[in-house]
Amino acid sequence: MFILYKLKMSRRLGTVSRGVRCPIIKEGDDLVSIVTDSIILASKEENFPLNDRDVVAITESIVARAQGNYATVDQIATDVKNKVKSEKIGVIFPILSRNRFAILLKGIAKGVKKIILMLSYPSDEVGNSLISYDELDEKNIDPYKDVLTLEQYRNLFGHNVHEFTGVDYVEYYMSIIKEMGAEVEVIFANQAKTILNYADSIITCDIHTRNRTKRILKNAGAKVVLGLDDILTSSVDGSGYNEKYGLLGSNKATEDKVKLFPRDSQYLVEDIQKQLYEKTNKHFEVMIYGDGAFKDPQGKIWELADPVVSPFFTKGLIGTPNELKLKFLADNDFKDLKGEELRMAIEKRIIEKEKDLVGKMISEGTTPRQLTDLIGSLCDLTSGSGDKGTPIVLVQGYFDNYTNK
Secondary structure, three states: OOOOOOOOOOOOOOOEEEEEOOOOOOOOOOHHHHHHHHHHHHHHHHOOOOOOOOEEEEEHHHHHHHHOOEEEHHHHHHHHHHHHOOOEEEEEOOOOOHHHHHHHHHHHHHOOOEEEEEEOOOEOOOOOEOOOHHHHHHHOOOOOOOOEEHHHHHHHHOOOOOOOOOOOHHHHHHHHHHHOOOEEEEEEOOOHHHHHHOOOEEEEOOOOOHHHHHHHHHHOOOOEEEEHHHOOOOOOOOOOOOOOOOOOOOEEEEOOEEEOOOOOOHHHHHHHHHHHHHHHOOOOEEEEEOOOOOEOOOOOOEOOOOOOOOOEEOHHHOOOOOOOOHHHHHHHHOOOOOHHHHHHHHHHHHHOOOOOOOOOHHHOOOOOOOHHHHHHHHHHHHHOOOOOOOOEEEEEOOOOOOOOO
């Protein structure tokens, strides 16, 4: 028989994440007013209160759209041609994505005459698989040492399609390069220096490992080394740009245009914070988010194809959580207590906790990650990437704990 204790609480809910609808955003729209008004209108129409330390998160997509931060295949090609200064280049470690890389590859290929395309295997950086580790084991292939030509790869593994998209990315990327009028040779390898046996001007397309890859190539004698973050760092023929991330974080807009990662937007989050305070008398935290930092256990895909989860956020979102593990307290320090006595003991411990619990056993297992990565991942899952129509997310109660009434 279960006994339900009627605890002395005035609240039953903790963290709540709400997707908030707003108008379709176009270039030049006033995001500060749109976001502020959408939050306030949602609160009134859905009859929920707004509170201090609520978090308002805006997807990077509508920020870039409002900025008009776009670039065409031709503009990418011009920048590539000007920076690599070679007709033959190596393009290494791209992720396997129609949305993220296919249009970039068009621009790169249009700026040169021949590409040596070096794909990592058995999967790309974020987990999109060409083949499985089991298949490698069956064929006695060591991906850390063995370099495969296209012919060897096909003889060993045949034609493989992506589990979710049904695309043979090897064939797809080859067809894009040829369509742009360039020659293509494909190899499969995981050591960056391998590409220098084929070309000395290199564009490395990895995201989170790019700085290491660039260093390895430069130290090995590469003539030119560029990352995607080095292309379109300034405007080319009127294009958009991102001075910090270049093409990283871009998404397909049309068949010949990409939307770039937002730039110069610290003012935006701070202005939204200011306007929300003026209209509600509540202090909000505000952030811009892109991909969440989570991994799909089925497809083994790590979602984070952007260079960071949040490129811009207000200062209250700096840091990591400072939390106690409630089940640790219940199973150890207060294992002989129950009901109201247990609740009061845990509340007292929370109130008295140290300001910095790093390294303390009592905080073990409390997800020691950046607040922006945690909240941004929550927001990405809330808003989705399809037709939900909620590019604004309101997160309430995130900074509360068991003691808040």
